[in-house]
Amino acid sequence: MDHPPRPSKRSGALPPLPTEPGFWRSPVRGVRFTAVLGLVLLAGLTLLFVTGLLSYAAYNPDLASVNDKTPDRGWLGFYLFDWPTHPYWLYRLTQGLHVTVGIALIPVLLAKLWSVIPRLFTLPPVTSLAHALERISLVLLVGGALFEFVTGVLNIQLDYIFPGSFYRLHFYGAWVFFAGFVAHAALKTPKALQAIRSGELRSRSKGGGVGAGAHRAPKTEDDLASPAPAAPTVSRRGAFAVVGTGSLFMLLTTAGRSFDEPLRRTALLAPHGWEDPGSGPNGFQINKTAAAVGVRAADTAGDRWRLVVSGPAGDVRLSRAQLLAMDQHTSELPIACVEGWSTSNQSWRGVRLRDLAALAGYPADAPGVFVESLQPRGSFRSGALRDNQVRDGRSLLALRVNGADLSLDHGFPARIIVPAAPGVLNTKWVTRLTFGVL
Incomplete structure (x- = not known):
């Protein structure tokens, strides 16, 4: 650090200025x-x-x-x-x-x-x-x-x-x-x-x-x-x-924040460093809870929620039971957020995006899919995925994680999970998929 200027030996002289x-x-x-x-x-x-x-x-x-x-x-x-x-x-x-x-x-x-x-x-x-x-x-x-x-x-x-x-x-x-x-x-x-x-x-x-x-x-x-x-x-x-x-x-x-326990506990300056994500199959990090973004359990109830799959073949409405009746696939993938934190690999199970794309009549030269959420209007309510992400066999509309149904905070009744994608594009509470949007 800087020390105070030395007193001047000249009588009445002013101390030096920052420009000196x-x-x-x-x-x-x-x-x-x-x-x-x-x-x-x-x-x-x-x-x-x-x-x-x-x-x-x-x-x-x-x-x-x-x-x-x-x-x-x-x-x-x-x-x-x-x-x-x-x-x-x-x-x-x-x-x-x-x-x-x-x-x-x-x-x-x-x-x-x-x-x-x-x-x-x-x-x-x-x-x-x-x-x-x-x-x-x-x-x-x-x-x-x-x-x-x-x-x-x-x-x-x-x-x-x-x-x-x-x-x-x-x-x-x-x-x-x-x-x-x-x-x-x-x-x-x-x-x-x-x-x-x-x-x-x-x-x-x-x-x-x-x-x-x-x-x-x-x-x-x-x-x-x-x-x-x-x-x-x-x-x-x-x-x-x-x-x-x-x-x-x-x-x-x-x-x-980018590692699993016990290293995550050392992230004293990170907002998610000391949070307890709970235990069990859904006991891993989230960024925002359903309550924080205004998603209610009533909005996801089986008698109210439907997934709309839209594309050149028209619109198809699917209940969660119908999605579970489709071919199910498993992907071992982490979630990595733009804020720098990430989770370890979780075992996700659900319907491949490319299977839903085929149901919607997704053309060979299509640009991707537009994903919409139940989240009220505001940031991160929707997002888009590219064609290579749609066609990757590990990209899922996930319905379950680690052998259990998704919790509401992790996106129940359905969420996107895509390899190497930012967490914000792994949209939770999905309500509509529009394939071939451009």
């Missing part, structure tokens, strides 16, 4: 300290961006008139492709990495921002066109990073306080951040590598004390090091240890 180098006195700051943090973020944020695009591809089938949650996305929609169903744990891996790595990088991001604070107060603010471009990239980079991390953390904590759709906000925010990230990385990565190669990671004062000042490579000016550093309380390596320990703590208290 003498204001920033921490001996930890220096180009190599910032460079190491920057390279860690370069690798980590690249992974976050790639896995984020994969999450959008998995979540948002290219069914523009039905399920596209990002209007006017234009050429930014290049990321949409036929999300595979093999391996079945693919989304569990990519989204687990996206959320867990993002949380673990929070201490690194905060340390990096702290390390470059003096540059925000440099005068004059712009000295050349190149410098102006660099400053603009910083606005996009810092603003975008803070926006993405804050909205992402709020989302995984199930705090939906956004003024609009989280999906749209996070999507567009990611591209604003990425523009600044690419520009900044192009400008700074060569300098960061040069700074790291220029000498030891610890700094040395004229007296040789570790962490007392900024070591400068020959002919290289360290513009982040204080010209009048305070007495050191921690070395730069000690500062790295603090940041690393913070990241490790964040990792250990969130990663368990």
